[in-house]
């Protein structure tokens with residue numbers, strides 16, 4: 415399975431997916447990485463792995479639609495079959511959604527539908543929940559609203575800061591995202607409305 419990754423920053427989830435693919439744990443390969451931010455570490459990680467890395471500058475386009483069509487073009491040029499958002503800090507619009515229906519995944523650092531948005535860890539901590547975690551979901555037009563594929567829970571401890579909670583969640587992210595890509599690559603994810611069913615082992 416040919417995977418394209420969109421990232422805006424550090425790229426540790428990108429790294430986890432690349433590593434799992436390289437170790438043969440996931441029957442897929444990351445074939446291109448695109449960032450909307452220049453010079454981010456995610457692009458460096460891709461280059462180090464010998465994977466084409468593109469910065470696409472929104473400001474170079476007349477509209478967000480034109481920007482996204484350029485992103486879609488790059489993905490299609492590389493024969494991408496699944497798009498993974500990994501710390502991609504933008505809402506996805508029509509051009510991407512139409513080009514990759516039910517073929518875009520995102521990871522969010524909270525147990526959705528709780529605490530969507532930019533500060534999942536901080537918001538969970540401020541609310542006082544005792545359990546948080548992460549969610550891999552298919553992307554729709556909303557912010558962190560698409561059908562949920564996998565979730566993992568972690569405890570929230572009394573002395574947690576945003577940083578310690580984020581680190582605990584991140585460990586689970588690095589396990590969960592490759593697992594979701596694996597299920598997709600194996601053709602085992604079935605989307606029915608809001609629900610994603612995971613078929614029992616195929617072959």
Ligand code: GRF
Pocket residue numbers: 421423424425426427428500501502521522523548584587
């Ligand atoms: C992760 O916490 C992810 O859940 C969120 O953004 C962060 C990206 O981290 N969407 P990284 O760039 O993968 O290291």
